[in-house]
Amino acid sequence: MDHLLKKGRVIRPWLGLKLLDLNSMIIQQLKERDPSFPDVNRGVMIPMVTPGSPAERAGFQPGDIVIEFDGKPVGGIKEIIEIMGERVGVPIKVVVKRANNKLVSLTVVPEEANRDR
Incomplete structure (x- = not known):
């Protein structure tokens, strides 16, 4: 509401990631396949x-599992959205787990979401 009153619009951060909550059934199926x-x-x-997105520039890859976002452990998309809040242009440290349990630390700088995306 503050953004709407001050700037006449709502500001939302954009990373350029599609996200999928994992549960035990999905994890088991993915483990069986790979x-x-x-x-x-x-x-x-x-x-x-998304090609050319802040996430791509930060080094995210399809198949990454986000386990920590801004220093906090995460287990769902809702937690990431809450942590990100309205942070546009502010670097966020993210820890992902990749194939064969490789841990990677990435830093992403969210951009302002626009209506074209």
């Missing part, structure tokens, strides 16, 4: 990274 799938019991999977 034995290199990371050992996780919760997290948020990234099935797609």
